[in-house]
Amino acid sequence: MEFFLQQLVNGITLGGVYALVALGYTMVYGIIQLINFAHGEIYAAGGYMGVILISWLFAQGFPPFVCLGAALVLAMGYCALLAMAVEKLAYQPLRQSSRLSVLLSALGMSIFLQNGLMLTQGVYDRAYPTEMVQGGFELGTVMISYMQCIIVGVTALLLVALNVLVYKTRIGKAMRATAQDKTMSALVGINSSRIISLTFAIGAGLAAAAGIMVGLYYGSVRYDMGFVPGIKAFSAAVLGGIGNITGAMLGGLLIGMIEVFAAGYISSEYKDVFAFIILIAVLYFMPTGIMGENVDDTRV
Amino acid sequence: MTQQQPILELKNVTSAYGRIKAIREVSLKVYPGEVVSIIGANGAGKSTTLMSICGVLHPEQGEVWYDGVRIDGLASDLLPARGLCQVPEGRRIFPRLSVEENLDMGAFFRKDAAAIDHDKNRVFQLFPILQERRKQYGGTLSGGEQQMLAMGRALMSRPRLLLLDEPSLGLAPLIVQQIFRIIREINEADGVTVVLVEQNANLALKSSSRGYVLETGNVVMEDSAEALLANPDIRKAYLGE
Amino acid sequence: MTIRVSKLWFGYALAMAWFYVLLWPLLGIKADGLEFGASFAIWSKVAVASAILLGLYQLKKVGAFGFVERPAKVVGKAAGAVAARVPTWVALALVAAVAVAFPFFTERYAHDVAISVLVYIILGLGLNVVVGLAGLLDLGYIAFFGVGAYTYALLSVHFGLSFWLCLPIAGGFAAIAGCIIGYPTLRMRGDYLAIVTLGFGEIVRIVINNWMSLTNGPNGILGIKAPGIYWWNGKGFEHMLLNSLEQLYYIILALAVFTIVAVYRLNHSRIGRAFEAVREDQTAAELMGVDTLRIKLLAYALGAVFGGLAGTFFAARMKFVSPESFTFIESAMVLSMVVLGGMGSIPGVILGAVTLIALPEVFRGFELYRMFVFGGVMAGMMIFRPKGLWPAKRMGARSEERE
Structure with a gap:
C-alpha cells in the first residue's frame, strides 16, 4: 500500500509534466493537423534554458524561489520565440503543401534543433542545482519532497491558466475558431497566421516549463532528452483525443501513472515500451481517444 | 442612384482554381443601399465571385474596388473591419463554439465592448431563438437556426456591405421567408447594402432592386429586378416556366 | 520595387535580431557571468552569409545574372540533348x-x-x-x-x-x-x-x-x-x-x-x-x-x-x-x-x-x-x-x- 501511494505521487508528478508537453502537440495538431516533431526539442531547450538561467541567477545570489520563478518565465519566453521561429521558417511556407512534406520538414527541424543543442551545450548531461530546494515531508507513510510540491503546483497553475486562456478569452475563442474553420475565421477578421504562431508559442511555453520540471525532478538535462518524452507526450495527446485540450491533460496524467506503475510493478527496463504500446492500442482500438472528436480518416 | 459612387465594383475579374477558370471577366457594380442579386445555375461561378471579392481567392486578372479602395490583393481577414462581410455558402458556423461565442467571433476585430453588447442584443431581437440557444454548441443547431446564427454573426461586425451566399439553401419554406424578411429589414432599417447569391432566382429577385445573371463564369445579363423577372428567357431558364 | 526591397531587408533585420536573441542565451549565459564574444562570432558569420545570399537572390530577381544564366541555360540544354541521345543502356x-x-x-x-x-x-x-x-x-x-x-x-x-x-x-x-x-x-x-x-x-x-x-x-x-x-x-x-x-x-x-x-x-x-x-x-x-x-x-x-x-x-x-x-x-x-x-x-x-x-x-x-x-x-x-x-x-x- 505504501509503495502504491508513493508511486501514485510520483505518477502524478510525472504525468503533470507529460500533460504540459502533450498540450503543445494537441494544440498544434488541432490547428494545422501537424505532428510537430520539433516539440520534443523545444522541451529540451526549455530544460537547458532552465539550468542555464538558474545557475546564473543562483550565482548572482538571488534566493532559490526568485531563481526558479524568473528562470521559468524567461525560459518559457525563450522557447516561445524559438517555436515561433521554427514555425515561420519551416512550417508556414508549406501551408499549401502535402502533409508528408510538412511532416518531413518537422522531422528535419527536430534533428536540426537537437543537434543545435548538442553543438552549443555539449553531449554530456548537465546537472541542475537541485540543492537549492531540499527536503520534504511525510504524509502518512508517503514521502513527498518539496521539489515535487513545486512541480505539481506549477503544473497545476499552468494548466488552469491555459484553460482560462482558451475557454474564456477572446484570443482563446479565436484559437478554437481557427482550429475549426480557417477560411471562415479569416472571413470574420481573424488573422490565422498570427493565431497559429501564437498557438506554437503557447505550446512551447508549456513545454519549456515541463523541461524545467523534469530537469529539477531528475536532476539533469541532456541534448537528446526530448525524443522519448516527446513520443510519450504525443501518445498522451492521442490517448486523450488529439486536438482536445482537456483530453491532453488527462492523457498526460494517465501516461505518467502507467509509466510509473509499470516501472514499479512490472519492469523498469521496459518502462518506455508501455507508453508506445498504449499509443498503438489506442490508435487501433479507440482512434478518437477518451475525449476525442471524430478523426476523419479521409483527410490524410 | 446611378450618379453615386458604387460601394463595390468588379472590373473584368477572372479567377481560377488551379488551371480551371471559374469566372471570366466578371464586371459588376453595387451602389450603397441596394440589394443586388446574382443568380445562376449550379457551377456558374456565383460563389467564386463572392470568394474573389473577399480575398479567399485572389483574382488572376481584373480589379475589385470596395468603398474607393482596391482590395483584390488584400488578405481576407482585413476586410471585416472595413465593413465588408460575407455569410458563405453552407453557413460555416463554428461547430464547437457556443452560439454566443460564434457571435463574439463576428465582432472579433472590434474593441468597443458596450456597442458589441448592444449589437448582440439587437441580433437576439432579430433572432430570438438564438438567445434561447445561447450556451449551445453551434454544431447542434438546426439548419435554419444555423443560417440565423451565421447572419447574426455577420451583423455583429456592423457590416456596410453584406454578401450572402445561398441563404435559402436546404431550408424549409417558412424559414426561408423569415430569413428574407430579415434581409429586407437590415437593408431598410440599418442601411446595409446586400449582395445576394441565389439559385432560387424568383425569391432573390423579388427582394432585390437589380440583378446579374451568371452563366458558366460569365455575366450574361444585367438589369433591374423587375425587368429580369419579366424577361421570358430568364423565366424559362431560372424560374421554371 | 523599392518598397518591396526595403521590406525584404526589414524582414532580414528582424530575423537576424530574433536569431541573436535565440542564440545568445545558449552560449553567453554562464554561471560566472555574461559573455557576448562567442555568440557574436557565430551570429555575425550567419548574418553576413545570409545577407550575401539575400543580395544574390535580389540581383537574380532583377536579372543581373542574365549574362551568366543565359549561356548556362544554352549549354545545359545542349548537354541535355546530347545526354538524351545516348541510349540508357550505354x-x-x-x-x-x-x-x-x-x-x-x-x-x-x-x-x-x-x-x-x-x-x-x-x-x-x-x-x-x-x-x-x-x-x-x-x-x-x-x-x-x-x-x-x-x-x-x-x-x-x-x-x-x-x-x-x-x-x-x-x-x-x-x-x-x-x-x-x-x-x-x-x-x-x-x-x-x-x-x-x-x-x-x-x-x-x-x-x-x-x-x-x-x-x-x-x-x-x-x-x-x-x-x-x-x-x-x-x-x-x-x-x-x-x-x-x-x-x-x-x-x-x-x-x-x-x-x-x-x-x-x-x-x-x-x-x-x-x-x-x-x-x-x-x-x-x-x-x-x-x-x-x-x-x-x-x-x-x-x-x-x-x-x-x-x-x-x-x-x-x-x-x-x-x-x-x-x-x-x-x-x-x-x-x-x-x-x-x-x-x-x-x-x-x-x-x-x-x-x-x-x-x-x-x-x-x-x-x-x-x-x-x-x-x-x-x-x-x-x-x-x-x-x-x-x-x-x-x-x-x-x-x-x-x-
Missing part, C-alpha cells in the same frame, strides 16, 4: 563498369566508404518502396535492418549457418516483422503511422537492448562469420571466407544491383501501380477494387525485406552487432536520403545515399555538424525542392501539385 553500362572497376584504382578507405554507400542504397531503396511508392511515412525503418542483422548474427553464432542461407531467412524474418508491425498500424491515417512506426522502431531497439539472454544486450554479439564461397583452388573446391574489403564490396554491389533491379521491376508492375494508386487517393483506389490494406501491408513487407538483406550483410561485414547501430537517427538518415534524392525515384535515392554518406567523408572535420546540417537540409528541401534532387519521372501529377 549510360548504365558506364556506371556498371565504374562500379566494377572501382576497387582496382582506389584504396582501403574508399572501399569502406563505398560499402557503406551501397548498404545505404539498399536501405534507401527499401524505404523508398514504403515512402516513395506507397506514400506511407515509416520512421522506424531501421528496425528491419536490425532484425536482419540480428537474425544472421544469432544463426551464424549459434548454429553456424552460412551467410547465403541466412540472406533469405533474414529477409523473411524482416518481412514477418514488417507484417507484425504493419498490420495494426496501416489502418491509421498517414501521420499517425509516422509516430507509431517511430514507437515501434524504439520498441525493437529497447527489446534488443534488454533481452540479455538472447541478444547479449548492449554488449552486442561478437564473432559473426563473413560470407563464404567455394572456390576452385587448382585441385578441388575449397570453402573460403570472404574477409577482404574488395570481396565484401562485390557482394554488396551484387546485392545492391539485385535490389535496384527488383525495385525497378516492382515500380513498373501492376503492384507498383497499385502502390501509387494508394498513395495518390486511397478512397479512389479502394473503389477501383484495390485491396488497400493488403497492398499497404505488401509495401511494408517488401520494404522490410530489403532492410533485412542489408542488415544481414551489415552483420557479416562488421562481424559484430549491437543495438547502437539501430537508433532513430539511422532511420532519419535513410529517410533523408530518400527525401533528398527524390521520393519514388531510383536514381534519386542512389544519388541521395552517395551524397549523404560520401560527402561527409570528404568533410571529415565537420563530423559533428553532420546531423545538424541534415536536419536543416531536410526542412529546406521540403520548401525549395520538395521532389528531391533527381525527381521521379513516371509519377504524373502528384497530389501536392494539384492542391
Whole structure:
C-alpha cells in the first residue's frame, strides 16, 4: 500500500509534466493537423534554458524561489520565440503543401534543433542545482519532497491558466475558431497566421516549463532528452483525443501513472515500451481517444 | 442612384482554381443601399465571385474596388473591419463554439465592448431563438437556426456591405421567408447594402432592386429586378416556366 | 520595387535580431557571468552569409545574372540533348563498369566508404518502396535492418549457418516483422503511422537492448562469420571466407544491383501501380477494387525485406552487432536520403545515399555538424525542392501539385 501511494505521487508528478508537453502537440495538431516533431526539442531547450538561467541567477545570489520563478518565465519566453521561429521558417511556407512534406520538414527541424543543442551545450548531461530546494515531508507513510510540491503546483497553475486562456478569452475563442474553420475565421477578421504562431508559442511555453520540471525532478538535462518524452507526450495527446485540450491533460496524467506503475510493478527496463504500446492500442482500438472528436480518416 | 459612387465594383475579374477558370471577366457594380442579386445555375461561378471579392481567392486578372479602395490583393481577414462581410455558402458556423461565442467571433476585430453588447442584443431581437440557444454548441443547431446564427454573426461586425451566399439553401419554406424578411429589414432599417447569391432566382429577385445573371463564369445579363423577372428567357431558364 | 526591397531587408533585420536573441542565451549565459564574444562570432558569420545570399537572390530577381544564366541555360540544354541521345543502356553500362572497376584504382578507405554507400542504397531503396511508392511515412525503418542483422548474427553464432542461407531467412524474418508491425498500424491515417512506426522502431531497439539472454544486450554479439564461397583452388573446391574489403564490396554491389533491379521491376508492375494508386487517393483506389490494406501491408513487407538483406550483410561485414547501430537517427538518415534524392525515384535515392554518406567523408572535420546540417537540409528541401534532387519521372501529377 505504501509503495502504491508513493508511486501514485510520483505518477502524478510525472504525468503533470507529460500533460504540459502533450498540450503543445494537441494544440498544434488541432490547428494545422501537424505532428510537430520539433516539440520534443523545444522541451529540451526549455530544460537547458532552465539550468542555464538558474545557475546564473543562483550565482548572482538571488534566493532559490526568485531563481526558479524568473528562470521559468524567461525560459518559457525563450522557447516561445524559438517555436515561433521554427514555425515561420519551416512550417508556414508549406501551408499549401502535402502533409508528408510538412511532416518531413518537422522531422528535419527536430534533428536540426537537437543537434543545435548538442553543438552549443555539449553531449554530456548537465546537472541542475537541485540543492537549492531540499527536503520534504511525510504524509502518512508517503514521502513527498518539496521539489515535487513545486512541480505539481506549477503544473497545476499552468494548466488552469491555459484553460482560462482558451475557454474564456477572446484570443482563446479565436484559437478554437481557427482550429475549426480557417477560411471562415479569416472571413470574420481573424488573422490565422498570427493565431497559429501564437498557438506554437503557447505550446512551447508549456513545454519549456515541463523541461524545467523534469530537469529539477531528475536532476539533469541532456541534448537528446526530448525524443522519448516527446513520443510519450504525443501518445498522451492521442490517448486523450488529439486536438482536445482537456483530453491532453488527462492523457498526460494517465501516461505518467502507467509509466510509473509499470516501472514499479512490472519492469523498469521496459518502462518506455508501455507508453508506445498504449499509443498503438489506442490508435487501433479507440482512434478518437477518451475525449476525442471524430478523426476523419479521409483527410490524410 | 446611378450618379453615386458604387460601394463595390468588379472590373473584368477572372479567377481560377488551379488551371480551371471559374469566372471570366466578371464586371459588376453595387451602389450603397441596394440589394443586388446574382443568380445562376449550379457551377456558374456565383460563389467564386463572392470568394474573389473577399480575398479567399485572389483574382488572376481584373480589379475589385470596395468603398474607393482596391482590395483584390488584400488578405481576407482585413476586410471585416472595413465593413465588408460575407455569410458563405453552407453557413460555416463554428461547430464547437457556443452560439454566443460564434457571435463574439463576428465582432472579433472590434474593441468597443458596450456597442458589441448592444449589437448582440439587437441580433437576439432579430433572432430570438438564438438567445434561447445561447450556451449551445453551434454544431447542434438546426439548419435554419444555423443560417440565423451565421447572419447574426455577420451583423455583429456592423457590416456596410453584406454578401450572402445561398441563404435559402436546404431550408424549409417558412424559414426561408423569415430569413428574407430579415434581409429586407437590415437593408431598410440599418442601411446595409446586400449582395445576394441565389439559385432560387424568383425569391432573390423579388427582394432585390437589380440583378446579374451568371452563366458558366460569365455575366450574361444585367438589369433591374423587375425587368429580369419579366424577361421570358430568364423565366424559362431560372424560374421554371 | 523599392518598397518591396526595403521590406525584404526589414524582414532580414528582424530575423537576424530574433536569431541573436535565440542564440545568445545558449552560449553567453554562464554561471560566472555574461559573455557576448562567442555568440557574436557565430551570429555575425550567419548574418553576413545570409545577407550575401539575400543580395544574390535580389540581383537574380532583377536579372543581373542574365549574362551568366543565359549561356548556362544554352549549354545545359545542349548537354541535355546530347545526354538524351545516348541510349540508357550505354549510360548504365558506364556506371556498371565504374562500379566494377572501382576497387582496382582506389584504396582501403574508399572501399569502406563505398560499402557503406551501397548498404545505404539498399536501405534507401527499401524505404523508398514504403515512402516513395506507397506514400506511407515509416520512421522506424531501421528496425528491419536490425532484425536482419540480428537474425544472421544469432544463426551464424549459434548454429553456424552460412551467410547465403541466412540472406533469405533474414529477409523473411524482416518481412514477418514488417507484417507484425504493419498490420495494426496501416489502418491509421498517414501521420499517425509516422509516430507509431517511430514507437515501434524504439520498441525493437529497447527489446534488443534488454533481452540479455538472447541478444547479449548492449554488449552486442561478437564473432559473426563473413560470407563464404567455394572456390576452385587448382585441385578441388575449397570453402573460403570472404574477409577482404574488395570481396565484401562485390557482394554488396551484387546485392545492391539485385535490389535496384527488383525495385525497378516492382515500380513498373501492376503492384507498383497499385502502390501509387494508394498513395495518390486511397478512397479512389479502394473503389477501383484495390485491396488497400493488403497492398499497404505488401509495401511494408517488401520494404522490410530489403532492410533485412542489408542488415544481414551489415552483420557479416562488421562481424559484430549491437543495438547502437539501430537508433532513430539511422532511420532519419535513410529517410533523408530518400527525401533528398527524390521520393519514388531510383536514381534519386542512389544519388541521395552517395551524397549523404560520401560527402561527409570528404568533410571529415565537420563530423559533428553532420546531423545538424541534415536536419536543416531536410526542412529546406521540403520548401525549395520538395521532389528531391533527381525527381521521379513516371509519377504524373502528384497530389501536392494539384492542391
